[in-house]
Amino acid sequence: MTEEKEEQPDDQQEAEKETEGVRLHMVTWNVATADPPADVASLLHLNSPKTADLYVIGLQEVYSGPLRFVSDMIFDDPWSQLFISTLAPRGYVKGNKGGVSVRLSFYGHMLCFLNCHLAAHMNYASERVEEFEYIMETQTFDCKKAPRIVDHRLVFWFGDLNFRIQDHGMHFIRSCINNQTYDLLWSRDQLTMLKKKEPLLQDFEEGPLDFQPSYKFDLNSDTYDSRLYASWFGFNAKKRKPAWTDRILWRVRPKSPPPEEQNVLKERKHNEEEEHPLQVRLNLYTSKMEYSVSDHKPVIGVFTLEVGFGGVSDYITYAWVKDNEAAFNGELMQVFVSKEEIPVRGGDCVLCYYSNNLRSIIGVSEPFKVQESKVAVAEGLFPERISRLDEMTRNQEF
Known part of the structure; x- marks a missing residue:
């Protein structure tokens, strides 16, 4: 057959x-x-x-x-x-x-x-x-x-x-x-x-x-x-x-x-x-x-x-949230992100669910906007200084 x-x-x-x-x-x-x-x-x-x-x-x-x-x-x-x-x-x-x-x-x-x-x-x-x-x-x-x-x-x-x-x-x-x-x-x-x-x-x-x-x-x-x-x-x-x-x-x-x-x-x-x-x-x-x-x-x-959804490397910055940094309350999900990992210049963001078993993103939230931090910009804290993405990638922590 x-x-x-x-x-x-x-x-x-x-x-x-x-x-x-x-x-x-x-x-x-x-x-x-x-x-x-x-x-x-x-x-x-x-x-x-x-x-x-x-x-x-x-x-x-x-x-x-x-x-x-x-x-x-x-x-x-x-x-x-x-x-x-x-x-x-x-x-x-x-x-x-x-x-x-x-x-x-x-x-x-x-x-x-x-x-x-x-x-x-x-x-x-x-x-x-x-x-x-x-x-x-x-x-x-x-x-x-x-x-x-x-x-x-x-x-x-x-x-x-x-x-x-x-x-x-x-x-x-x-x-x-x-x-x-x-x-x-x-x-x-x-x-x-x-x-x-x-x-x-x-x-x-x-x-x-x-x-x-x-x-x-x-x-x-x-x-x-x-x-x-x-x-x-x-x-x-x-x-x-x-x-x-x-x-x-x-x-x-x-x-x-x-x-x-x-x-x-x-x-x-x-x-x-x-x-x-x-x-x-x-x-x-x-x-x-x-x-x-x-x-x-x-x-x-x-x-x-x-x-047509690229990998996380296509984005300027992202924050890695572990399981113990997320809480569920009925249908509401709360995610806790360190302020050092929030892009100070703001922008449109999405919350993604990454599966370790599938090794891919399997869920994407509605886009939401992060407001620019006027204080951080005034003090010269640019995104590349505040985000740990590059450092994590180099040290293979991700």
Whole structure:
């Protein structure tokens, strides 16, 4: 079983650049109430030389019958057990089953992962958009920085979105799939069509649909729907046409316009976007054909996230605050800094959280201003004299 080749950098500079980013591995899979397969190593690329830093897995139609519901109250459902046992050695974050959104802070940027299962059937494309808009409008968070999904710096929207390929007949669609001429189907993909006229959808990006549609398959096979369905009057209903129902999209919040002079919050957000840009690079987007327990194939997306946030050496000065110099009081954090380490000429500062285990900055506060010390400047106490950065660096105390 081979793993897909990811997008390769054009030169050595790009290769070095890729190592600096955070690697995100996403999975969406409508499991159609089936029991999980024995192994998901290929799905998660566990044998790949490029290991993921973060896994985000969204499942739809996990079986929730009465007996299973009672057992799930005591134990994790078998799908969760499978992924947890596989990823436990690497650490994991798990969300609830069904429609769910998860948010987190990533190097000071607010990220949101929205897993959806939208209305089915060919003729309900508009209803799917309405459902998505309703979710975006009504889902709120207790967070001043990002109270709504659209307020997050980066949103991943994924799941069984159920958009179909319309107008084309079964024979043409299957012929394009067999010949791998997927691009002939793109113009009639409902989501692609709706993105041209729905403002909310236009902000979302997606990789090329250059892989086999993930729906609908006969169970335990790679054969697209071949069964005959009984209709209300006993006639055989049409087979389901293949479609890219399972998708992964992302939205980087559009840059805010230059702020008005008196609007401090807008100015802070604008400066953050300019100084610490967040970039998303798609490395791989495909369906995984070897998994056949469901009538859907799982779809994966592998991304590299890069933050334009330099190391501490990029700054004029900084103060090193140890654990015993920080205090927590509920949600309030107090940090005690020696006056000798405060830049006397003032300036815009941020408070960073540095992880010794990861050896990197993993959290950044909102910028705050330090006022210039008129007394220190008058006495000639310049920053290079008062800050111990250079001395600490030379003596390797840092």
